[in-house]
Amino acid sequence: MNVYFQKTHQRAFGTFPLTGDVARDAxxxxxxxxxxAFDTAQMYENEAETGDSLAATEIAREELCITTKVHPDNFTPDKFLASVEQSLKDLRIDYVDALLLHWPPVDGDIAPSLRLLEECYTRGLARNIGVSNYTVQMMRDAVKIIDTPIVTNQVEFHPLLNQDVLLAGANEVGIPLSSYSSVARGxxxxxxxxxxxxxxxxxxxxQVVLRxxxxxGVSLNTMSTKPENIRANFEIKDFSLSNVDMARIEKLTHTGYRIVSSDLVxxxxxxD
Structure with missing residues (x-):
């Protein structure tokens, strides 16, 4: 089952860039x-804090959806599996609910890292696998390279950036999108x-933006350190935007405000 579209997991708490006690408290x-649902990554350097906090809650493991992502520096056969095992140790769990590739490799050859990702699934280290920051063509190629379903492509998604091409491509190949930078960092x-x-x-x-x-049709990752904002970000299932308001917001996607580019990462x- 695609963990990202279970009702309780459509809204995930993102942990970037939190570390230390700030991360634990949030x-x-x-x-x-x-x-x-909680989202972390090797790159965030807060998997241990995430594991500590979730263990302290005493929430049953089966109620949690924990996502982490493999750093591109670990996309080699000698590092990949070991890095995932270290992530699980830091997270204090036996498996991750969704294991994602954090970025496409610099050389553009997605096949080796996808096969290593699938191996982690086969070994039982991940219940589901996914990708991040893939283009439409990469998604098309990915579903041909591996047989295991790809449960998500986590991408920058907010109403100041038109991602219609990416969303259409995701729907075409059956890989749901999930968002990061959901409020475009303010x-x-x-x-x-x-x-x-x-x-x-x-x-x-x-709340309007997140709704x-x-x-x-995109699941959410949101982050805040303020309890009132954390609660507000979660309480978005009790209303629906009208078609008129959805269309009004849609016009703002032509603002073209992209946060993550090759200049940054x-x-x-x-x-696309």
Missing amino acids: IAAAAEVGYR EVFKHPEFAEIGEGYGKSAA WILQK PWAPEW
Whole structure:
């Protein structure tokens, strides 16, 4: 089953860039609010804090959906498996619910890392596998390279960036998208439309943004260190945006505000 589209897992608590006690406290607050899906990565250097916090909650393991991602530096046969085993040790679990490749490899050859990812699934180290930051062509190629279903492609997704091409490609090959930078690292709050729409529903601008993403068929990763915002980000299932409001927000995607590019991350591909 695709863990990203179980009802309790459509809203994940993202842990980047939190570390130390700040990470532990935020994760604990998210669990108390009701989050059961948590997203981390080797690159974030907070898997141990994530593991500590989740163990302290005493939430049953089967209720949790824990995602981590393999660093591109570990995409070689001598490092991949060992890095995943270390992630599990740090997370204090026997398996991860979803193991993702964090970025495409710099050389563009996605096959070797996908096969190593599938090996982790075969060994029982991951219940599901996925990718991050793949283009449409990469998704098309990926489903031909490995037989194991790819449960998600985690990408930058928010209403200030038009991802229609990527979303159509994802639907074409059957790989659901999940979001990061869901509120564009605060850039959405510079646009009054979200707050104006929110007034009609008794919801905040952020809640409108997150609800728009969900209604686009994309699952969420959101992060905050403030308990009130953590709760607000979670409480977005009790309303639906009208077609008129969805269309109004859609117009803002032509803003073209992209956070993650090759200038920021060396592994970033040429985006669709």
